[in-house]
Amino acid sequence: MTGFEFPGQYYEIMRGDFRDLAAETEFLASLAPAGGRVLDLGCGTGTNLRELGARGFSCLGADQSASFIEYARTAGGEGVEYVHDRVETFTCDDRFDLVYSIFMTLNYLPRAELQPVLRKIRGMLRPGGHVVLEFGHLLDFVEGYQQHTVAHHRGDGVLITRLARQSINPHAANWRNEETLLVREIDGQVAMYDNFFDQAVLTGPEVRGLLADVGLTVTVEYGGFRKEYAPGHGRGPLVMVATAEEASSV
Ligand SMILES: C[S@@+](CC[C@H](N)C(=O)[O-])C[C@H]1O[C@@H](n2cnc3c(N)ncnc32)[C@H](O)[C@@H]1O
Known part of the structure; x- marks a missing residue:
């Protein structure tokens, strides 16, 4: 069971205290071609998508919170659409240049759903597309x-x-x-x-293993959206970028 049923403007205020939106935007924008198609799984109030939409990307977001999706729709934004759905049940015939799930959204999924969700993400990627995961780890x-x-x-x-x-x-x-x-x-x-x-409570090895199981290869890991070095002592954020292996048999 997951909450987040409170007015989106309050979430936006709190989010601003925790996150570096400018760095997130630069990072995500650098991983899709100009005008590319982008999917945000667990998009919250659409904070990231509004920024990416303003840069000309074609954006879709899904979130389980009716309040947050309502806020996101009202806030609008160029080229941004929203679906009120859980990540586990979300389906879409589109293919994307970038699929991301950040600010711990992955942690809210029941463990048993992680592999099916990652497999679904892999199936939604365009050739050469990227996946960005940033999750809370141990x-x-x-x-x-x-x-x-x-x-x-x-x-x-x-x-x-x-x-x-x-x-x-x-x-x-x-x-x-x-x-x-x-x-x-x-x-x-x-x-x-x-x-x-x-x-x-996820760990780096667990998520890397799940990605490998579904044919997604981690190409780089950072300790933050400013492309900080991911320190060996394991403290701080962990941002993983993955791409699909060429073989489609996985
Ligand atoms: C900490 S917020 C992060 C939102 C957004 N990614 C951001 O960076 O602002 C976590 C979000 O995950 C959403 N969420 C949690 N479980 C979910 C699920 N199973 N499917 C879709 N969204 C989910 C919540 O509704 C909430 O909006």
């Missing part, structure tokens, strides 16, 4: 673990206080997040939203 979870957290996010005159309770199920290697968002609007009105999600 050390992110270990180092980020705090039983209770309180964080404040501000933007557009809105104050969001996020109260989160985290727990780990070591047997399933799952991380559970139960959070309450307290939102004070610019006019002083206060609203409260519950958000709940489970995430699979």
